[in-house]
Amino acid sequence: MMNATQRLLLALLISLEISLTKSVTLNIILMVTSLIILLVKRQSWKKIGFYFLVAVIPVLGTFWSFYLYGQGSRAENLHFGFVMGSRVLAFIFMGAWLTIGMTPYVLLASLRQNLKMSATFTYGILGALNFMPRFKQAFASIQAAGMMRGEVLRWWQPTLYFKALVHAIKWSKNLAMAMTSHGFQEGANRSAYQQYPWSKSGWVTMAVIVLLIQVILRLSTY
Amino acid sequence: MKQKWTLQNVILLALIGIIFSVVYWIMDPVYNLVSAGLAAFGLQNFANEITLGVWMMAGPLASYLLKKIGAGFIGEMLGAAGEMFLGGSYGVGTLLSGFIQGIGSELGFALVGYKNWSAGLWLSTLTGTVVTFGWDLIKSGYAHYHFGMLIALFIVRYLSIFFFAGVLVYLITKLLDRSKLLSND
Numbered sequence: 001m002m003n004a005t006q007r008l009l010l011a012l013l014i015s016l017e018i019s020l021t022k023s024v025t026l027n028i029i030l031m032v033t034s035l036i037i038l039l040v041k042r043q044s045w046k047k048i049g050f051y052f053l054v055a056v057i058p059v060l061g062t063f064w065s066f067y068l069y070g071q072g073s074r075a076e077n078l079h080f081g082f083v084m085g086s087r088v089l090a091f092i093f094m095g096a097w098l099t100i101g102m103t104p105y106v107l108l109a110s111l112r113q114n115l116k117m118s119a120t121f122t123y124g125i126l127g128a129l130n131f132m133p134r135f136k137q138a139f140a141s142i143q144a145a146g147m148m149r150g151e152v153l154r155w156w157q158p159t160l161y162f163k164a165l166v167h168a169i170k171w172s173k174n175l176a177m178a179m180t181s182h183g184f185q186e187g188a189n190r191s192a193y194q195q196y197p198w199s200k201s202g203w204v205t206m207a208v209i210v211l212l213i214q215v216i217l218r219l220s221t222y
Numbered sequence: 223m224k225q226k227w228t229l230q231n232v233i234l235l236a237l238i239g240i241i242f243s244v245v246y247w248i249m250d251p252v253y254n255l256v257s258a259g260l261a262a263f264g265l266q267n268f269a270n271e272i273t274l275g276v277w278m279m280a281g282p283l284a285s286y287l288l289k290k291i292g293a294g295f296i297g298e299m300l301g302a303a304g305e306m307f308l309g310g311s312y313g314v315g316t317l318l319s320g321f322i323q324g325i326g327s328e329l330g331f332a333l334v335g336y337k338n339w340s341a342g343l344w345l346s347t348l349t350g351t352v353v354t355f356g357w358d359l360i361k362s363g364y365a366h367y368h369f370g371m372l373i374a375l376f377i378v379r380y381l382s383i384f385f386f387a388g389v390l391v392y393l394i395t396k397l398l399d400r401s402k403l404l405s406n407d
Binding site: 012014016020061064066072080093096128156161162172173179184 | 260300368
């Protein structure tokens with residue numbers, strides 16, 4: 001099976017390919033395949049429904065825009081509208097495939113082991129991810145503090161970002177100090193408890209999928 | 223300018239990425255609403271141009287704050303990856319867009335040799351526009367539009383990026399400069 005890095009590479013490769021080609025057939029096949037994987041992996045209907053919900057407007061909007069405002073014959077515009085609409089669908093469901101069962105932790109650990117990403121980046125980013133819930137609190141308190149002065153802070157105001165960044169700067173200093181004091185050493189050699197080696201079967205899977213995509217592109221006429 | 227990335231630099235960069243991944247993710251439904259409104263007139267693509275600037279804020283901000291080669295690119299990529307993990311409207315496509323947008327912003331700072339960071343910031347709005355527009359010509363089939371439409375799309379996109387990734391980022395950095403929080407390493 002593919003490891004996290006291989007999955008990421010495959011997803012990037014495919015999304016690049018469908019960005020540069022115009023095959024409705026391929027897009028639909030990719031979307032359906034991803035959907036089947038989601039179903040096989042027993043993702044909840046609610047989650048799958050969420051992805052469909054997210055897709056509706058961008059898909060219809062993109063289709064409509066190119067259908068009406070394209071430069072070409074009606075049939076060409078119709079085809080192009082379908083290409084762009086189905087591409088969004090393929091993106092969303094491939095994104096779902098990529099993110100289920102792959103936590104940021106696994107991805108980062110795999111990137112470090114497979115692509116020699118530095119430990120400073122791996123663990124720095126991992127550490128930072130733990131602040132996700134604290135940002136929520138921070139935003140709430142920033143807004144409350146603003147309200148006390150009779151200011152409503154909105155997302156387009158620099159003050160809001162400034163205050164969030166002040167927190168970020170403070171946290172980054174504290175966390176770096178905490179990690180260093182717990183023995184994290186920049187540039188030091190590390191061993192890994194969980195191993196994510198490149199797997200041969202993963203490369204084979206990737207090659208087969210990429211090859212299949214070329215075949216589909218060759219055969220499909222629409 | 224010190225080129226070595228310290229642990230604190232990386233954490234700050236990641237936190238910037240996280241802040242903006244949330245902003246990007248919140249913007250997805252906003253974008254969809256705007257595009258639904260404009261789609262009624264078949265002008266859905268203008269929704270993309272009007273809002274694009276918001277999705278390009280992380281890069282220039284990260285470059286300006288960290289003053290390091292690659293900060294803008296990595297910051298934008300982190301924002302995009304976070305958006306995908308949160309479940310954004312464009313799935314894997316976000317990573318690809320983040321990659322292109324990151325390169326676009328980074329280019330502005332690179333062209334001034336990573337020396338004059340304010341000039342780099344303003345230049346990055348232009349390079350960001352050109353690079354992302356070029357990519358959309360290939361990817362989003364902009365070549366299918368009439369020439370007049372293309373000019374209009376380009377101008378709207380530049381204004382959006384200029385405002386969000388330029389003016390707004392500049393105001394944020396000015397507040398931070400005044401706070402002197404960034405002066406000590």
